Each structure stands twice: as C-alpha cells, then as structure tokens.
Amino acid sequence: MISIIDHIGIAVSNLEETLNFYTEILGLKVEKMENHNEQKVKVAFLPVGETELELLESTDPEGPITKFIKSKGEGIQHIAFRTGDIENTISYLKKRGIRLIDERPRIGAGGSKIIFLHPKYTYGVLVEFVERKEGL
Numbered sequence: 486m487i488s489i490i491d492h493i494g495i496a497v498s499n500l501e502e503t504l505n506f507y508t509e510i511l512g513l514k515v516e517k518m519e520n521h522n523e524q525k526v527k528v529a530f531l532p533v534g535e536t537e538l539e540l541l542e543s544t545d546p547e548g549p550i551t552k553f554i555k556s557k558g559e560g561i562q563h564i565a566f567r568t569g570d571i572e573n574t575i576s577y578l579k580k581r582g583i584r585l586i587d588e589r590p591r592i593g594a595g596g597s598k599i600i601f602l603h604p605k606y607t608y609g610v611l612v613e614f615v616e617r618k619e620g621l
C-alpha cells in the first residue's frame with residue numbers, strides 16, 4: 486500500500502528565512518512554491534532523493550499551521566506516505582476502523598490526491614496519504 490515517504494511537512498514561521506537554512510547551508514534546491522488558499526498556507530517543496538520536504542508557512546492567523554505552531558512550536562507537522570491508489574487506501578483504512586479527516590480526497594500540490602488520517606488513530610502523528618497525478 487505504501488511505496489515511499491512522499492514528503493515530510495514542516496511548519497515554519499517564516500518561509501524565506503527558513504529557506505535560507507535549507508538552501509544556503511544544507512544545499513537543497515526549491516523545486517516549487519505554491520499558495521494553497523483553501524489550506525491557508527504558502528508551501529515550498531525541496532527534494533531530498535525521492536522524498537521531499539514540504540515547508541509550510543501560514544497565510545492566515547486562524548489557519549491550521551498557525552494553530553500548530555502556537556501549541557507545539559515550529560517543526561515536523563505531518564508525514565505523507567505515497568500510495569498508488571488512494572480510493573483503495575481509503576476503503577482499506579475505513580474497513581479497519583481508522584477515522585479520516587477527509588472522507589473524500591482533496592486536491593493537493595501538483596494535482597495530487599491527498600487525505601489526512603485523524604491523529605487520534607495514528608498515535609499523535611498527523612499522517613497524510615498522497616496519490617501522485619503521474620502515478621508511482
């Protein structure tokens with residue numbers, strides 16, 4: 486069901502400042518930057534091998550990333566596993582009594598389909614599943 490860790494989501498207060506560290510010091514490259522108005526975030530993707538770092542800065546004082554940083558501080562916010570078939574993954578998880586935040590996949594970066602699992606069922610880790618538009 487899971488092929489690889491698709492990306493790791495990291496909540497940051499200041500994207501520009503944080504990017505300095507990841508690009509200038511660690512030498513990573515920004516692949517793309519996007520605004521997700523629905524999720525109230527500005528996002529930068531930095532590939533590390535086949536996995537990516539997803540740096541998330543809130544664009545709204547009521548947004549989920551603002552709330553996350555207020556309660557836990559900056560840092561790892563979620564882990565995203567890649568799946569080849571998100572519909573299959575949804576029914577698999579539901580059958581096993583795992584609650585999802587999204588009943589239907591929403592559209593994520595680059596037209597991918599994404600769902601989040603309820604953290605109550607994942608031992609404190611916010612877990613995302615991603616089906617890439619271009620497949621595996």
Ligand code: ZN
Binds near residue numbers: 563
């Ligand atoms: Zn994500």
